[in-house]
Amino acid sequence: MTIEVVDPHDLPRLLEWNAVLRDGYASGRSHVWSRSDEATRSQFHHPHPTRVSVLLMAEVAGVAVGAAEAHMRPGEPADVEIAVREDCRRRGVGRALLEAVRSALRGAATVMRAETSTEAGVAFARSAGLDVGTREIRQIVELPVPENRLAGRAGAPAGVEVLSWSGRCPDDVLDDWARLRSQMSAEVPSGELTRTLETADVEAVRRNEQRMSAQGYTLVRSLAREHGDAVGYTEILVSRADPEIGYQDDTFVEERARGRGIGRAMKVANLRQLMTVPESTASRILQTYTEPGNAPMLALNRSLGFEEADVLTVLEGPLG
Missing domain, CATH: 3.40.630.30 (Gcn5-related N-acetyltransferase (GNAT))
Incomplete structure (x- = not known):
């Protein structure tokens, strides 16, 4: 060898x-x-x-x-x-x-991190000195999601509007998007893993958009405002070269605005936006990862038709 x-x-x-x-x-x-x-x-x-x-x-x-x-x-x-x-x-x-x-x-x-979706992979990583840091449940749903399923869960709470688009953030929401991305990085559960903060200022957001577009991805996005203040966002990635499986990335709602259906309204709006993207006509599956302790998000995903496929384990330990 x-x-x-x-x-x-x-x-x-x-x-x-x-x-x-x-x-x-x-x-x-x-x-x-x-x-x-x-x-x-x-x-x-x-x-x-x-x-x-x-x-x-x-x-x-x-x-x-x-x-x-x-x-x-x-x-x-x-x-x-x-x-x-x-x-x-x-x-x-x-x-x-x-x-x-x-x-x-x-x-x-000095530290390494690895992901695996098999028990054999977990055993191999443990034998290399890594410890389990966190686990995430992978959920998948067939596309397109039927409109009658979305219609039964649509609608934003009073005082909340949801904006949806594909591609670059509109200039008038760029600052809000960057701020919420930074909050997501700071608040997302990390278990026993070393927390790595991502500072998403407006320049970083634009650079990331350019890189993702160059790599062939279409970004499908929604942002929620409550009485004019941005309180949450969600994002889906679709590969223009290989669109069969889309990836539901972040969904984040500020703590002060949780528990009132804002996350549901954003995800429904973003799924509808996804159906308007030309690449999505060849998409058959949408997948997402959710931390096992996030019962509200798991339940929301199930209500939209997501089913649990497997479990991702993230491990971390000394490099040496």
Whole structure:
């Protein structure tokens, strides 16, 4: 077995590497959202200015059997993903890739974080010195969501308006969107994980929009205002190159405005907005992740037709 660094500018090699990761991530699971080839090319040809990435491929006799990626920003845990072809597991490939990642990151990071949706993955991460930090339930719903299901849950509380759009934030809500994104980063449950705060000022929001568009994603967004004050937002991502599975990203409502149906009104409005996006005509599944203790959001998602698919476990531990 050999382990080599993947040059992100070698496009055939990069896409082969991404296919190994994608197949490993989806193995044994149904309807799994993953990074498209277009997004992969754009992500690594136009890297985040503050992030260091490591891409590794394991081969036996010239055949790819496993892959790993790690991303790190100064002062934060390194995010690590390792995938091994299903017919090549339990042969030391994953362990070899892990040691290669550790070697590549040594001196640049002290903590690593990994995600897995299998008990075998949890056992492997634990054996590497990582501890469970948090878990999230993956829920999926078939698209399009029937209008009669949405109509029965539509309508915002008195004094609340919901604005919906696709793509860039309109200028008149940009400040509100940035503020709410920063609040979400500070308040989202992180369990036993190291909390990493994302400061989303207006410049950061615009940079992220540009990167996501370059990677082939359409952003479908809604924002709620109560008596003119922004109190919540929600966002869905659809890949223009691979739209079959959409991804419901953040849904956030300020604590002072919770429990009054604002989150429901935003999600219904955003699902309706999704149906107007041309790419969504090829979308068949929408998936989202919710923390098990967030009973109101789990119940809201179920009322919209989401069903539980599997559980994501996030683990963290020393790099060394």
